[in-house]
Amino acid sequence: EAGVAQSPRYKIIEKRQSVAFWCNPISGHATLYWYQQILGQGPKLLIQFQNNGVVDDSQLPKDRFSAERLKGVDSTLKIQPAKLEDSAVYLCASRGAAQEQYFGPGTRLTVT
Amino acid sequence: RKEVEQDPGPFNVPEGATVAFNCTYSNSASQSFFWYRQDCRKEPKLLMSVYSSGNEDGRFTAQLNRASQYISLLIRDSKLSDSATYLCVVNWPPGSARQLTFGSGTQLTVLP
Numbered sequence: 001e002a003g004v005a006q007s008p009r010y011k012i013i014e015k016r017q018s019v020a021f022w023c024n025p026i027s028g029h030a031t032l033y034w035y036q037q038i039l040g041q042g043p044k045l046l047i048q049f050q051n052n053g054v055v056d057d058s059q060l061p062k063d064r065f066s067a068e069r070l071k072g073v074d075s076t077l078k079i080q081p082a083k084l085e086d087s088a089v090y091l092c093a094s095r096g097a098a099q100e101q102y103f104g105p106g107t108r109l110t111v112t
Numbered sequence: 113r114k115e116v117e118q119d120p121g122p123f124n125v126p127e128g129a130t131v132a133f134n135c136t137y138s139n140s141a142s143q144s145f146f147w148y149r150q151d152c153r154k155e156p157k158l159l160m161s162v163y164s165s166g167n168e169d170g171r172f173t174a175q176l177n178r179a180s181q182y183i184s185l186l187i188r189d190s191k192l193s194d195s196a197t198y199l200c201v202v203n204w205p206p207g208s209a210r211q212l213t214f215g216s217g218t219q220l221t222v223l224p
Contacts, residue, residue, distance in 0.1 A: 040120075100158050104155060106155055
């Protein structure tokens, strides 16, 4: 079974630039999550989708972050404009009927 | 107060040692509990679920104390390959909105 795919794996941008991350969940997984993991901390949930609908985006900084999952399969997370404090690993995870969440390899973002 | 608190460590132990990690959570209505393992620069992966009666998986034993809102992980006969960050994870709320809240992790290094 293929795992959660994410791209790009690494991205370096300057502050105030825009960036987008892509995630393709495990086939058949209805629930998709985006997390932000800052160095030395645990992952923090940004947004949760159930199929193509948003379940929870209460921790998403909506002035600069946006996410979509238009067809209920893959998803994109965008940051516009980026700030220095956005430097982190952005993890995508998906979940099927069971409780376990499966994480992708993440995108490591460096904002300079 | 953080929702999930862990001793960040680091814990440096010799091979063969027994080591225990503790975690407390603030939401008394939390439903499910897990330990995830995260290797350096990798994504988190489920290590084991934590059941009310306590559970064991080989060298790993997890325990839950709902009254004290406390979770523990015991690793016996430590191996070099156990070196990783161990994340305490709480699952809330129930139903389709189920989400994971992560602690900041406890870093373990097993020394030869």
